[in-house]
Amino acid sequence: SAELTQDPAVSVALGQTVRITCQGDNLRSFYASWYQQKPGQAPVLVIYDKDNRPSGIPDRFSGSSSGNTASLTVTGAQAEDEADYYCSSRGINDYYWVFGGGTKLTVL
Amino acid sequence: QVQLVQSGAEVKKPGASVKVSCKAFGYTFTSHYMHWVRQAPGQGLEWVAVINCNDGRPMYAQKFQDRVTVTRDTSTNTVYLEVNSLTSEDTANYYCARDHSREETSWWFDPWGQGTLVTVSS
Numbered sequence: 001s002a003e004l005t006q007d008p009a010v011s012v013a014l015g016q017t018v019r020i021t022c023q024g025d026n027l028r029s030f031y032a033s034w035y036q037q038k039p040g041q042a043p044v045l046v047i048y049d050k051d052n053r054p055s056g057i058p059d060r061f062s063g064s065s066s067g068n069t070a071s072l073t074v075t076g077a078q079a080e081d082e083a084d085y086y087c088s089s090r091g092i093n094d095y096y097w098v099f100g101g102g103t104k105l106t107v108l
Numbered sequence: 109q110v111q112l113v114q115s116g117a118e119v120k121k122p123g124a125s126v127k128v129s130c131k132a133f134g135y136t137f138t139s140h141y142m143h144w145v146r147q148a149p150g151q152g153l154e155w156v157a158v159i160n161c162n163d164g165r166p167m168y169a170q171k172f173q174d175r176v177t178v179t180r181d182t183s184t185n186t187v188y189l190e191v192n193s194l195t196s197e198d199t200a201n202y203y204c205a206r207d208h209s210r211e212e213t214s215w216w217f218d219p220w221g222q223g224t225l226v227t228v229s230s
Contacts, residue, residue: 033216035153042203042223043145043153048216086153090215095167097143097215099153 004100011106012077020072020103022087032070032087082107110134112221119227127190128224130204137185138162141207144189146200194228
């Protein structure tokens, strides 16, 4: 089955830029989506269709993709961006979906 | 306003079954698939299943194929997830999430329900 690999933890200084990556063979065929989850809350979509933001998501969040890697970039990170971030995509040969293990973002 | 409202927390004994519901508001129910995703305490997200809310056809993660049933009721715009033969490893928050897709290259989940905590304990 397809797997998506994320770094477990990343930190960024307040106001600086951070990139969170997601690697997997299925990303060569399908775009990733990204979700933000704060403690005790349900996940929230932040990036879809590779680089689109839902309404209400700040424009400091952006997405990109190259080869087997999808990236979520936070430009000018704010304290409220501290959260777990998950990527997701479809499996390669059938209709199933997978999530990365999640990246805990700490804003220093 | 699109919203998914899930049923309340459940406590079950090992070997029992649980049925969680997800009621959809604010859109045409049959126009979207609905996914179920679970999250064990302190762990990551795990995809469980998806259902075509139009024809009721489900698809399951291989891991859950034999123990999980997803159904929908178009008269109440509600999707159900039933998990059988519960063990302590099924203790998790279970989320429903509406499916979106584009041209068989991109899928995403939005919005998500608030989650239903299922605790399996003797």
